[in-house]
Ligand SMILES: [Fe+2]
């Protein structure tokens with residue numbers, strides 16, 4: 001699959017996850033995960049190349065800048081309590097801005113890419129995007145152990161012991 005078709009397919013997944021999270025906030029985490037993975041891979045396998053083509057540089061940089069704005073909206077929504085009655089407003093703000101961004105890519109940027117990149121390169125980038133996206137979506141982050149000392153004194157204690165200061169004082 002070429003990179004543009006792969007990106008459009010994932011856009012449709014994002015649109016659907018947004019729709020679901022509007023009625024079920026439990027889907028919100030999955031939506032965010034897909035969104036962050038989408039931006040990371042889209043920049044690595046698409047915009048990093050498109051921004052090097054002089055005639056498309058401005059559009060590419062504008063789209064990457066919109067990714068940054070979306071990340072700020074994500075941070076804001078993540079800091080908001082999910083059980084609050086106004087949490088759906090946060091989801092809506094993020095979803096509407098994101099959908100606007102997806103539409104702009106499909107209408108203005110992807111047609112440009114189809115003219116500028118060869119079919120072979122588009123397919124190479126598409127395969128890389130697909131593989132990396134699946135790998136990243138399937139990464140399981142192990143839970144940290146419960147016994148991490150957060151008192152702030154653990155390192156100081158061990159440094160003192162390492163220097164022999166503790167035993168000199170006692
Ligand atoms: Fe994007």
Ligand SMILES: [Fe+2]
Pocket residue numbers: 007011038042102105
């Ligand atoms: Fe995209």
